[in-house]
Amino acid sequence: MARYIFITGGVVSSLGKGLASAALGALLQARGYTVRLRKLDPYLNVDPGTMSPFEHGEVFVTDDGAETDLDLGHYERFTGVSARRTDSISSGRIYSNVLEKERRGDYLGKTIQVVPHVTNEIKDFLHIGEDECDFMLCEIGGTVGDIEGLPFFEAIRQFIHERPRGQSILMHLTLLPYLAAxxxxxxxxxxxxxxxxxxxxxxxxxxxCRSEHPIPEREREKIALFCNVPKSAVIAAYDLRTIYEAPLAYHREGLDQAVLDAFGIAPAPRPNLTKWEDVMDRLTHPEGEVKIAVVGKYTQLEDAYKSIAEALTHGGMANRVKVRAEWIDAEVFERGDSAPLLAGFHAILVPGGFGERGTEGKIKAAQYARERNIPYLGICLGMQMAVIEAARNLAGVEDAGSEEFDHEKGARRFTPVVYHLKEWVQGNHKVERKVGDDKGGTMRLGAYTAVLAPDSHAARIYGDTRIEERHRHRYEVDVKYREALEGCGLAFSGMSPDGRLPEIVEHRNHPWFVGVQFHPELKSKPFAPHPLFADFIRAAVEVSRLV
Structure with missing residues (x-):
């Protein structure tokens, strides 16, 4: 049976609960334990899938197709443990489950209340997978005192009380503000x-305790006395050079030892931190630098592309170079020539997104990369825009576009080279969707297999002809344009197993131009960089040496 660690926050939000949880998970792994991490969010959305990237940041997708909070990306990157649908829950999902049971009559006519029905639903969620690992780390979103979080805190109180003593602990993050005056x-x-x-x-x-300054012994003793914890359990959390320093920094402060002491585990296994020492060595001792232009739609908030930012860093680590990514709003290119803004970059990445805004700018970025032989990586919408660019400028389909944009405007303006996918195969069953369906959870989500052409650039990068990657989209490149586009040099080098859905395209007469329908950034880790990002940065390094 797993030991449970509940991670809560107080004073203010954005203290770094997700990072602290991920770092603690990595430290427990370094001591030989197995871990799982999960997120409990108090908001009433069923999941983050319909939430604005400007407000919530990116939506992280699991192999089994769950749309989750971006903290699950931290969990995976730090521990290498693939997240599952059961590792993310919101108040919206909890209440939805309770109401569905009430409608079915599962409660036998009882009056439905927060206690016990909502709290029991939360506890049932917490019990999932408790026999699969040594430690279960559960982060609760928001801060103590938030009204929407109260059912979660009550459920945790009951959960701890109902389990054997010493099987659950609570780790609380707070702020120690510094008053200069x-x-x-x-x-x-x-x-x-x-x-x-x-x-x-x-x-x-x-x-x-999050602090910008060292915590004097007197303050540690005061906190320990008035908060009723051992002084050794008052852990300082300082600002770091990089998030990947967190495991080593928290270990120096004694976090993992404090947690094991709280459980009464003695003697504690010694940690092996070689992996994280190597990560920091690669980050802090680069042998060069490359500049990458990220031409996106949500560039005002870097968290909207959190996994891409981290995957670029991982690609740099694989090549021992510093990656300097510059985030450029695609709409800027729609007001003029893209060349002056893109000149001087060693590679261009165009990420995913939804809606028509900024897409013409993304098309211009793809054209710039193709015509000037600059390495290009297009992800999801970035791939679709690269295909539309080739259709317009190489295959003679002058009004090539996406059905997604026609749906927005209400009248057909484009030849739909990209169309709304209405049915596809997932596992052993067929999935059907309509344009008017609910937005939440209705896309092609999660891990799907792709078959790569043996002689393709993609197959050489992966070192395999059969891969599995995570998807999040509802529009696809229409395979009926394959012959025309391949005749112009744009090869469909990766396809779904049934040959209906293009997964990877690449320009054969270009040094490095790859578009992928999936999201490779979601599977990249600092100690296991995704091969596409590692090779993309390698190509950028080659360009930097020619400049």
Missing amino acids: AGELKTKPTQHSVKELQSIGLAPDVLV
Whole structure:
């Protein structure tokens, strides 16, 4: 049976609960334990799938097709453990499940209440997979005191109470603000946050205190005394050079030892941190630098492309170079020539997105890369725009476009080289969708197999002709244009097993031009960079040496 670690936050949001959870998971792995991480979000959306990237950041997708919070990406990148649908839950999903059961009559006519029905549903979720790992780390979104989070905190209180003593602990993240006028750190916000936690029946076993300055011993003793934790369980969390320094930094501060002490595990296995020392060595001792232009739609918030940013960093680590990514709004290109803005970059990446806004700019970026032999990686919509660019400028389909944009405007303006996928095969069954279906969870989601042409650039990069990658989209390149496009040099080098859905395209007469319908960034890790990103950065390094 797994030991449970609940991670909560107080004072303010964005303290880094997701990163602390991921780093702790990595440290427990370094000591030989198996871990699982999951996220409990108090918002009423059923999942993040319909939430704005500007507000929520990227949507992370699991192999089994769940649309989840971006923190699950941190979990995977730090631990290498593939997340599942059961590793992410929201209040919306919990309430939806409860109401479905009520409609079916599962509660036998009882009055449905937050306690016990909602809290029981949360506890049932927590129990999933408890025999599959040594430690289950559960991060609760938001902060203590948020009204929407109260059912989760009550469920956790009950869960801890119902399990054998010593099988669950609580790790609480707080802020230690520094007042320059007073010249000191203030512990009162942390004390009040812990008091708020205690008022709902929970007490922290480990405190992680976010601070911009070193925490003096006197303040540590004060926090320990008034928050009722050992001084060794007051852990400092400082700003870092890179998120991948977190496992080593938290180990230096004693987080993993404090957690094991809270469980009474002694003697604790010694950690092997060689993997993370190598990661930091590659990051802090690059042997060159490349500049990558990321031409996207949601560039105002980098978290909207969090996994892409990290995968580029991983590709740089694989080549021992620093990747300097510059985020460019695709709409800028629609107002003029793209050449002045793209000159000087060693490679161009066009990521995914939804809707017509900025797509003409993405097409111009693909054209620039193709005509100037600059390495190009198009992901999802970035692949579709590269295909439309080739159709317009090479295959003579002057009004080539996507059915997605015609749906937006209500009248046909384009020849739909990209169309709305209405049915496809997932596993052993057929999935059907309509244009007017609900937006949430109706895309081609999760892991699908692609078959690569043996002589293709893609097959050489992967070192295989059969791959599995994660998808999140509802529009596809129409295979009926394959012959015309391949006649112009754009090869359909990766296809679905039934040959109906293009998965990878590449320009054969270009040094490095690849478009993929899936999202390779979701599977990249610092200690296992995705082969597409590693080779993309390698190609950029070659360009940098020619400049």
